[in-house]
Amino acid sequence: MGLDPSPRAAGGGGFAFVGRRRESGLLRGALQHPPAVVLIEGEAGVGKSRLVSEVTVDLVGQGGRVLYGSCHPLREPFPYGPVIDALRQAGPYLPSAPEMSPLAGVLSPLLPELTDHLPPAPADVQETGAERYQLVRAVRAVLEACGTAILVIEDLHWVDEATRELLLLLARDLPPHLGLVLTYRQEELPPRAPVLGAAYRRPPGTSGAEIHLAPLTESDIHALTAAAMGPRATHALGRILFERSAGLPLVVEEDLITLSEQGHRGYLSVEVVDPVTRLDQAVVPRGLREAVTTRVRGLAAPAVAVVEAAAVLAVPTAEPVLTQVAGLDPEQGMEALMEVLGAAVLRESQPMQYGFRHALAQQAAYQTIPGPRRRRLHEQAIAALRTVDSPPLVQIAHHFRALGDQEGWLTQAEAAAAQALGLGDQGTAAALLHAILAEPGLDEDVRTRVALALSRTATYSVEYTASVAVLQRILADPQLPTATRGEIRVGLGLILTSQAGDPAGIRELENAIEELGEQRPETAAHAMSHIALFATFRGQPAAEALAWIERAERTVQASPDEAARATVHADKIAVLTQIGHPEVWELVDRLPREGRDLAVLRQTARALYNAADAALDLGHDDRVGALLEQSQELAHRTGAPHLDAICRVLRQELAWYEGAWGDLEAAYASLFDQIQDIQMLEIEGSLVLGALAEARGQWSQALKRYTTARDAGDYAVWSADAAAGIGRVRLAQGEPEAAWAISAPATDSLRNNGPWLRSSAVVPVAVEAALATGRPESATELTREFERATEGHDAPAAIAHLHLCLGLLLRDDDPARARDHFDRARATFQGIGRPYPAAQAAEHAARTLIPTTPHRAAQDLTEIDETYRRLGATFDAARCRRTLRDLGEARPSVGRRGYGGQLSPREQEVAGLLATGATNRDIAHALFLSPRTAEHHVASVLKKLGVTSRQAVRDALTTNNP
Numbered sequence: 001m002g003l004d005p006s007p008r009a010a011g012g013g014g015f016a017f018v019g020r021r022r023e024s025g026l027l028r029g030a031l032q033h034p035p036a037v038v039l040i041e042g043e044a045g046v047g048k049s050r051l052v053s054e055v056t057v058d059l060v061g062q063g064g065r066v067l068y069g070s071c072h073p074l075r076e077p078f079p080y081g082p083v084i085d086a087l088r089q090a091g092p093y094l095p096s097a098p099e100m101s102p103l104a105g106v107l108s109p110l111l112p113e114l115t116d117h118l119p120p121a122p123a124d125v126q127e128t129g130a131e132r133y134q135l136v137r138a139v140r141a142v143l144e145a146c147g148t149a150i151l152v153i154e155d156l157h158w159v160d161e162a163t164r165e166l167l168l169l170l171a172r173d174l175p176p177h178l179g180l181v182l183t184y185r186q187e188e189l190p191p192r193a194p195v196l197g198a199a200y201r202r203p204p205g206t207s208g209a210e211i212h213l214a215p216l217t218e219s220d221i222h223a224l225t226a227a228a229m230g231p232r233a234t235h236a237l238g239r240i241l242f243e244r245s246a247g248l249p250l251v252v253e254e255d256l257i258t259l260s261e262q263g264h265r266g267y268l269s270v271e272v273v274d275p276v277t278r279l280d281q282a283v284v285p286r287g288l289r290e291a292v293t294t295r296v297r298g299l300a301a302p303a304v305a306v307v308e309a310a311a312v313l314a315v316p317t318a319e320p321v322l323t324q325v326a327g328l329d330p331e332q333g334m335e336a337l338m339e340v341l342g343a344a345v346l347r348e349s350q351p352m353q354y355g356f357r358h359a360l361a362q363q364a365a366y367q368t369i370p371g372p373r374r375r376r377l378h379e380q381a382i383a384a385l386r387t388v389d390s391p392p393l394v395q396i397a398h399h400f401r402a403l404g405d406q407e408g409w410l411t412q413a414e415a416a417a418a419q420a421l422g423l424g425d426q427g428t429a430a431a432l433l434h435a436i437l438a439e440p441g442l443d444e445d446v447r448t449r450v451a452l453a454l455s456r457t458a459t460y461s462v463e464y465t466a467s468v469a470v471l472q473r474i475l476a477d478p479q480l481p482t483a484t485r486g487e488i489r490v491g492l493g494l495i496l497t498s499q500a501g502d503p504a505g506i507r508e509l510e511n512a513i514e515e516l517g518e519q520r521p522e523t524a525a526h527a528m529s530h531i532a533l534f535a536t537f538r539g540q541p542a543a544e545a546l547a548w549i550e551r552a553e554r555t556v557q558a559s560p561d562e563a564a565r566a567t568v569h570a571d572k573i574a575v576l577t578q579i580g581h582p583e584v585w586e587l588v589d590r591l592p593r594e595g596r597d598l599a600v601l602r603q604t605a606r607a608l609y610n611a612a613d614a615a616l617d618l619g620h621d622d623r624v625g626a627l628l629e630q631s632q633e634l635a636h637r638t639g640a641p642h643l644d645a646i647c648r649v650l651r652q653e654l655a656w657y658e659g660a661w662g663d664l665e666a667a668y669a670s671l672f673d674q675i676q677d678i679q680m681l682e683i684e685g686s687l688v689l690g691a692l693a694e695a696r697g698q699w700s701q702a703l704k705r706y707t708t709a710r711d712a713g714d715y716a717v718w719s720a721d722a723a724a725g726i727g728r729v730r731l732a733q734g735e736p737e738a739a740w741a742i743s744a745p746a747t748d749s750l751r752n753n754g755p756w757l758r759s760s761a762v763v764p765v766a767v768e769a770a771l772a773t774g775r776p777e778s779a780t781e782l783t784r785e786f787e788r789a790t791e792g793h794d795a796p797a798a799i800a801h802l803h804l805c806l807g808l809l810l811r812d813d814d815p816a817r818a819r820d821h822f823d824r825a826r827a828t829f830q831g832i833g834r835p836y837p838a839a840q841a842a843e844h845a846a847r848t849l850i851p852t853t854p855h856r857a858a859q860d861l862t863e864i865d866e867t868y869r870r871l872g873a874t875f876d877a878a879r880c881r882r883t884l885r886d887l888g889e890a891r892p893s894v895g896r897r898g899y900g901g902q903l904s905p906r907e908q909e910v911a912g913l914l915a916t917g918a919t920n921r922d923i924a925h926a927l928f929l930s931p932r933t934a935e936h937h938v939a940s941v942l943k944k945l946g947v948t949s950r951q952a953v954r955d956a957l958t959t960n961n962p
Helices: 021-031 048-061 081-093 102-107 128-145 161-172 218-232 235-245 249-262 286-297 301-313 319-326 330-342 359-367 371-385 393-402 406-422 426-437 444-458 464-475 482-498 504-516 521-537 542-556 562-578 584-589 598-618 621-638 641-658 664-674 679-696 699-712 716-732 736-753 762-772 776-790 796-810 815-832 835-847 854-871 874-886 905-915 920-927 931-945 950-960
Strands: 036-041 066-070 149-154 178-184 207-212 346-350 353-356
Touching (some): 021 036, 021 048, 021 178, 036 048, 048 066, 066 081, 081 128, 081 161, 102 128, 161 178, 218 235, 218 249, 286 359, 301 330, 301 346, 301 359, 301 371, 319 371, 330 346, 371 393, 393 406, 406 426, 406 444, 426 444, 426 464, 464 482, 482 521, 521 542, 521 562, 562 584, 562 598, 584 598, 598 641, 641 664, 641 679, 664 679, 679 699, 679 716, 679 874, 699 920, 716 736, 736 762, 736 776, 762 776, 762 796, 776 796, 796 835, 815 835, 835 854, 835 874, 854 874, 905 931
Parallel strands (some): 036 178, 036 207, 149 178
């Protein structure tokens, strides 16, 4: 028949492509609208590769570019191997090196084929985590430079963790013209495990599909057989092929190849075929097993020896190794290999590398080799592989294990894991280390080394849930030495507290300190200082946190380990910033920003982030941007993607305070799509978006956001900030008792646990609620206690909030003194760089003038109204205008002349609120309108914009105001 069995060949290897019209349409439609992510799932032999080949061949004909990579069940360590293999094909699509992003230079050592297209590699990065992170960015840069392209990674069920993580990050942030296609077998994954290792949702603007390939129907098999065999394709033959294959096209194709070679010599008689219900349930379908066996049986003895050698080696292999394992001399080996290739039993999968078309054929051939012969072949494979340059240790370990040689397997597997870690391939290393720990009767020294190595691989994962699962499995081993258990437990405690915000991590750290004893003081000190840091985050007394820090400093004082001392120092800075210690900024300025010790620099990056986080809470906003920039630069340099992610989250909170509200919702949507499993994002995002909804008068949405933040975290600052937000909304709704009910417990928590300075926004809310509910003594006592707490501390935001409290206390009895405090609060907020709270403080001051100098009050309120409008604080602006109307000073701009088909100023406000999802009730509250008037304005806006649904308002406004 002259069939080309290559899955890359046009037309899918010479066989007709049948039964996949719907799936082809889904795949083609997604790839024609990049960026796109397509997941294709199906059992072995169902035609996933064929579907991809058919569609991508069509797209290549239309000018598309396709890069292929495949995962393998047995492979040597190589970071991101399947993706790097795919990028080797990118040369024709890339510009010259000077035009490429400098980021791409990281790939130069891995892709010598692309020397002319890649910039020089940057200075060596000595730590694995940094190299991995830089590789991720470099891969994206090269793919983006390819222009309109499709990256296909097949057999993702065999992917290593590092490559899986890369693909997950890539799928969350695709280059604009890239289509990503991933094929896999669900049955090969752990139960309920997502194929990308974490739940994946396509980001906004990313097209795609999730395609499940089912077996072909009997009529599809008839069509395939007729296309291949013409008039010889009877219905009886089609029925037999369908029963033998259970609808798997790969099995049918193998049968058809055999029929072609044998001239249909009665090979498939009805008598030898069992009904479908009695088909063999082995991993290799019976039809395929018989097809492979039949074709091999017709080969000469040397050719059979080459097939058996290839089956034992299991991966595509060079001719000399195949020949040596088969026991042939070079001339015999060449002739035998030519015969095998001619019979389409093996193929040249890569230049000068020969293997089976697919894993099922390899398994079928392997199962036919008698046990004694298999043993001899595995021994010969070890001997042959040891003679090659850079011996493939993973493969050698595999052959020792197949021989039942535990000692040889353990030695080679540990060496292979060390090699993989050295190359930055944590996925391969982790798989090997897990396998070693599963061996019974493991030597204690080996178990200790392997467990520690495995625990360190977990810390590189972006997905903290995967890291926690790995570490918990290691700790479940009852044979771990105590000190080793303590060191691993520290890693678990750090991940739980830092990435999950889970207080259970503190118990792990305390237990670890006991287990470590005096054997590993540096690790114990790290655990102590982290407990101190977490204590301040949770609002525990400052004295307790300082005691832990002092204990950690004593423990590590005499240590020669610079990184251990840097860790404690970074945590000390974080603790001091939490409590507003005035000397902390001098310590921050002295942090090392340069040096070759990446572990020390990583601690600097962490300290800078913690300082930025505290600075924002305390009101040192002018410091935050620079601290975040330095932290992110060091995070990139040292390979700390989690730190980079939380820096990006904090930048959005800074944008809120700065009054840069225009892109906040889109920025958070992007972060939610790109960053998964980071609790901080959910809580901080809810707080900021809740505040944005509050400023617009969308109270139901604001309450929902604030409640989410309150319920999601156990961090005192988050809880207090959420309570402040809920209290402000309740006050605006005229429900002061509800405001007191939420804010009073929050201030009690601050009073008992101490983080007054970082949670100060809730105090004026509680004071205003207490005054509104007839509790002046409580308001006074709370203010005085807050005043004492701020004394001697460098916390501008808390000072501004204190002046608000003092102004509220004096507002009714001494307006002049109250105005002075409100003015000082305004000036402080302005000095910090926060226009919104500054405007609110100014509004408080202006209202104190209404009884005595209403005209001056009106002038001030008019300016404040402009500030609110500029920020987008719809509710605050409407409140000012209502007061101006009451004073007879409102500008006659709203509703005073006809606007025809254009939106009036009031309708523009209504449309703006509609575009953010506001309900009629929200609009009425925000603009101080009656429900009926709000309804009328909404109907008018929909009519003038020419839309029939509220959801279409945003698009209509964008179209009319590009």
